[in-house]
Amino acid sequence: MWASLATALEDQSEMRYALTRATQLIESGQIEGDASFLGDIVPCLNSATSPTAAILGLKTYVTSFRTNTDASTHWKTYASAGTGFALAFNPKLLEIPGTLLHPVIYDIEEQDKLLRAFIESTDLLFKRISVLGHNNDTAFRLRQRAIHWTALGLWTLAPLVKEHRFREENEWRLIVIEPVSAEVKNGEGISQEVRLRSSNGRDIPYKVLGYNPLPVVELELGKHTAVALDDLGLKEQLQHATSSSDVSITRSVVCPKKSRRPE
Template identity: 25%
Template sequence: MKLPILDGVLSRTPSRPLYHYTGQAGFIGIIDQSEIWATHTQYLNDRREYLHAIDLVQNRIRAWSASANEEDRELLSEMESALAGIESVNVCVCSFSEERDSLSQWRAYGSATSGFAIGFPGEFLATVAAKEQWYLAPCIYDAASQQEVVDALVQEVLDQNRERKMSAPTDDDDLPAGGNLIAYLHRYAPLLKDYSFRDEKEWRLISRPLSCRSKAFDFRLGNSMLTPYYKFPLVDREGHFRIQEIIVGPTPHPRQAEMSARSFLVRCFQREVLVESSKVPYRSW
């Protein structure tokens, strides 16, 4: 039974629409294929954001080890050693924002003259996440809140490892040294982001560990290497794909961009979806 704070982090349902910012190719692919690409955590644009969570866990383990008894020090040492293998696990994430028309998001995810924010009903995303046994949760930016999560995570795994050590081994006890630390960390690490990104109000879809042999696990061309990703199906249990609205990003041709977006939505049987142009006074042309 996980500590309440850990369950609480992963059990929230968004009360408002969430927006995925993308370019033209992403816009067409998401709506035409009813799927979204989730990128491997080790191949995100800012790899340092994932290492931030690992550093927090490592620092907490070392701090506790300094005052722990001999048995706990041994368990904590095994947990720290397990961190070295974290990059070998395939976990993918996809990002959304509570902000429907954000300058920073247009700059980061749109092209210089075109972009779209696809608005999904929050309850729909929660439903498809549960259907695929993924997690949907808001990012945590506050340093104190991050530390609370890390403390609870380390405490949870340490307690489990104590119990395992005291119990007789069984055929089902095939956990690696360090116990569930890596499995748990993959769920929470993508949510711990630097405070400077707080205005993004980001939520993330987070996978369980994935097999690279899965049909939905694929690779795309990157700037300097192949980038692994997962084709996440955006359909509920009844096979429905739902979007609420489209915000057309800053562009030198807003009227034509709106018109072509509406025509594309009609072609994809999404005639009722609202389409609006961004109100952000941003120009890069």
């Protein structure tokens, strides 16, 4: 599977939404902590001007999953208007070392609770470090480091926070976090190299997540897929990829709405 660089995805409104919510929490005084420390985090949350990534370096790669396959838009957008298929995975086996699998949060109160808890915990940690009696230069550098790491944490959490209008997707996301300036030994299955894929004329960096065997538990054919449920070739391919003969094959009854082709 591909885990694409979150900051290179076409719809950057998702990242901006989460970072904007965090900014609003800080600026509205809804977070307990040192006002000066919290205020200095805000500039690092501006997706257009943030110096955070350049200063510390951190890349977040994301693979997305929908748990609602009954929506017509699911089959129209992701399965070639119902002529494709959907794979269901075992979530426990998807989360390999070096990754985080988590449901996307659509409820605003739950989003604010998550962001607030993270920011307040880092503020508290910085306070505990500050009382150790460092000299002025060390104290300043520790403060800057704490500000940037807090911002980086919020950038990392951003893919897990989406607007309520997308709630029907019931999306989960698998996240791979990789510091750029540190040598990291990824878990088995995560490619060391970063590859590029083309989408609408843009190059999007991605890492490969490899599974052996593939943790697939079900294959759901689209309503308009020509392949039969008892196709022996399909069953052999599934057994080869999953090392199991228990993968169920079903067919969706959802009829995706066809969109007009551009002239």
